[in-house]
Amino acid sequence: xxxxxxxxxxxxxxxxxxxxxxxxxxxxxxxxxxxxxxxxxxxxxxxxxxxxxxxxxxxxxxxxxxxxxxxxxxxxxxxxxxxxxxxxxxxxxxxxxxxxxxxxxxxxxxxxxxxxxxxxxxxxxxxxxxxxxxxxxxxxxxxxxxxxxxxxxxxxxxxxxxxxxxxxxxxxxxxxxxxxxx
Numbered sequence: 322x323x324x325x326x327x328x329x330x331x332x333x334x335x336x337x338x339x340x341x342x343x344x345x346x347x348x349x350x351x352x353x354x355x356x357x358x359x360x361x362x363x364x365x366x367x368x369x370x371x372x373x374x375x376x377x378x379x380x381x382x383x384x385x386x387x388x389x390x391x392x393x394x395x396x397x398x399x400x401x402x403x404x405x406x407x408x409x410x411x412x413x414x415x416x417x418x419x420x421x422x423x424x425x426x427x428x429x430x431x432x433x434x435x436x437x438x439x440x441x442x443x444x445x446x447x448x449x450x451x452x453x454x455x456x457x458x459x460x461x462x463x464x465x466x467x468x469x470x471x472x473x474x475x476x477x478x479x480x481x482x483x484x485x486x487x488x489x490x491x492x493x494x495x496x497x498x499x500x501x502x503x
Contacts, residue, residue, distance in 0.1 A: 349386065349400045349450040350407050351459040354415065355442045361392030362440070364481060366422050370395075373417035381410045386456075389463045389482035391470060396463045398450065407447070415441045460487070468498055 356362055363370055370390065377383075382402035389396050401407050419440045450456050464487065467479035476484045476498050487493045 348404050349398055349456060351396070351398050351446075351448040351450055352407070352411065353394060353396050353446040354411065355394040355445075357440055357442055359393040360440075362422065363390050363395060364392045366418070367481065369418055369421045370414075372421065373414045376417045377410050377413035380413060381406045383407075383410055385483070387460045387463045387483045387487070389466050389479070389484075391467060391472065391481070396459075396466060398456070398459055398463065411445055460492075464493070465498055 367390065374385075383399050383406065386398040386400060387396075388398075399407065399410065401410060422440060448455075448459070450459060464476045464482055464484045467473045467482065468476055473479045475496060476482070476493075477488065477495050484493065488495050488497075
């Protein structure tokens, strides 16, 4: 199965990536998670963030199709084995990171009442990917994001994304970036 064959129809997606094959119905989700007040803390704490993902995979069966971590937010495309799990996957990542980061921030009374630590914005953005064209669009958006934010001049230079995985699979040329595709 290749990238052009992953969509069976609008709601049933069969995905093969890495060595994982989801043989049951899965839905791809594009997710954006921002830090509170866009604090640039993610790259400085990338080890904890990676541990947060590893921890979440102990409780939830999901795969990451594409990802890019920037200093103050991250974008990813995930496909959970069980559709209803994606909000809990995000909650698990945010909770683990929040409990393990060694920083404190001034927080409001509302945040205190809700036991928030002022690390993540309360909400996140989710878009259910419905076809191959959208999948390509969101993959391109994810991998172009560090260039867009002037963190690097080429997607290949950013070490906190899945871009190199896509290059090794022949999906992108090593010097790829094209504003018309985003």
